[in-house]
Amino acid sequence: MAKRSAPEVNAGSMADIAFLLLIFFLVTTTIESDTGMNRKLPPKLPENIDPPKIKDKNLFTIVVNKENNLLVEEQPMELKDLREATIAFLDNGGGTDNAKCLYCKGKRDPASSDNPNKAVVSLQNSRQTNYASYISISNEVLGAYRVLRDREAKRLYGVTYGEILKQYKDAVEDSPEKKAWEVKKDAVKDLFPEKFSEAEAKE
């Protein structure tokens, strides 16, 4: 008998199987958001210990009321000006003698912060404040820290702080490279430590 080519398999049912699998995955999975702002909550102090005292000039108060209006250092302010104001506060370096800040480029106003390692940013919400505005404010404050850290990292190592973080994350665990990046990261972090605290929400 002459050779006959095998009859072609009908590909229509393959498509059906594929569609079934696709519908299964569409229904049972989500495109999750896995980004977010990392924060550290302050530890709970035992009852009888007082919180450490901070001088008024080293404290940058941000108060948000239930209408989501900002009151920064007792003055009303718009959200878009917050980052600049925070940078001015952190970078002030008004201290003298042993509290002197050598790398600060701010106004050196004696009424504002002495040194970035003493400067504390404090946020107080009302219970009715919107979560979205809280996130925006936190974002601006963290952005201020990032801008200053980027500047210092560029000055010391020629790369931005963001670049240092990326290289640190990408480096192989326990390699000398990772340790080198860790040293750089910690050095820049110590120049502008993140002292961003939140006060108890008021009614």
Added chain:
Amino acid sequence: MSKFNKGGKKELPAISTASLPDIVFMLLFFFMVATVMRQNTLLIENKLPLANQVEKLENKSLTMYIYAGKPGPGYEKFGSEAKVQLNDKLISNIQEVQAFVQQTRANTNQTQVGKLLCALKVDVNTNMGLIGDVKEQLREVNQLKINYATRNGDATKNIK
């Protein structure tokens, strides 16, 4: 001449459908790669706010999720106030957060307990009172590493 004979019939050849499943498989692979199996069915509305000072969550297995928001469409029987959802149920007493954290710690490796992160996925329209309560409960159990889940974008667009 017979070598070039077309054969008389003028039928167009049937369109091969062999590539149709290939196209569908491509879509399927995209979904398999870009998505994760949904852990919890959300009983609440959960539109995350925008922020740009964000970092990726490092280790999904060492993350516990706390959801908060108004009960969503189909779940109005739970009320219209913002609620907290842990695993698959809405909690009535905020103290249950502590039990949730302890349980998650019990289920993780002893060496990894220190690396546990608590991701707070909160809807944009929630009020800070509820979040403040959740954070108080987390401080009580000494779960200090938290992450506010957000979408990547310009934070000034959050406030309407």
